[in-house]
Amino acid sequence: MKINKEILSLPPYISTAWENIVSLFTQANNLIVILKNGSKIAIPNLDSDILETIFSTHIKVLEKRIEPKTSISFGLPSLNNNMGLGSDNLENFAGAMQHNPEQKNAPNIPNEILNKIANITKLFSEEANIDIPEPEPDCNCMHCQIAKAMQIAKGINPENLDAVVADEDLKFRLWDIHEEGKELYSVTNPLDQNEHYSVFLGKPLGCTCGKKSCEHIKAVLNS
Structure with missing residues (x-):
């Protein structure tokens, strides 16, 4: 028998790496191990100390897999006077939230950011009415890019505001x-x-x- 952060070995029932294991749970007097290939292995009559070691090790393995998320910033100024925010920065902040035809050829906002905006829009639109801004045709300013992402999240085709996008065609999803x-x-x-x-x-x-x-x-x- 060997239990560490790399493998779970309980002869003669199982000996495999944790990466091949999807989940664990107990049922009656059995430890049930679910593998990635769909196999279900029942290991009977394990001592409580061994069960505790197995589950605590599994938790450590799962925690190691989940890396800290990287925070994403739009590069907008903080609304905090103590951080030296002047009137120029306030104007820049307000300008980013408004349609700006002078920026119609602006570079694309990263898809990762647009996806987050869309997911948040879809999540909250199910619980409350959200006034979605309309993007201007053939404009790629920040306002219009964000507006398009929000419309797609609600099932609106920004190329044809009268058309509704089918659920299976929505680009943005939570899971x-x-x-x-x-x-x-x-x-x-x-x-x-x-x-x-x-x-x-x-x-x-x-x-x-x-x-x-x-x-x-x-x-x-x-x-």
């Missing part, structure tokens, strides 16, 4: 969901592939994030 096995699903953040979870819809219902009623389980149930 990528894939079936990995019977009642087992992988849930991945499309904007950060390092953020991924495994959801098991059997008994007991669970997610590797550790929460009993989390957004990942809800996303799978609603998919």
Whole structure:
């Protein structure tokens, strides 16, 4: 028997790297191990100390996989007078939020930022009415790029404001969901592939994030 941050070895039942393991849970007197290939392995009658070691090691492995997220800034000035914000910076800030035909050929905002804007728009638009600004045709200023991303998130085609984009054609989504096995699903953040979870819809219902009623389980149930 060997249990460390690289492998889980419990002969004669299993000996594999943690990267091949999707999730763990107990059922009756068995430890259930779900593998990436969909296999389900039951290991009976393990001592409580061994179970505690296995689960604590699994948590450390999961924490290692999830790297700290990098904060993203639009490069806009902080609205804080103590940081030396003058009237010129305030004008620049306000200008970035308004249509500016002089910037019609501005470079594209990174897709990662537009995706975040779109995801936030879609998330909050389900709970409240959001007034989406209309982009100007053939303009690539910051205002119009953001407006287009927000419209796409709400299912509006900015090229034809009377047309509605089908749900399956929406570019922006909160989670990528894939079936990995019977009642087992992988849930991945499309904007950060390092953020991924495994959801098991059997008994007991669970997610590797550790929460009993989390957004990942809800996303799978609603998919």
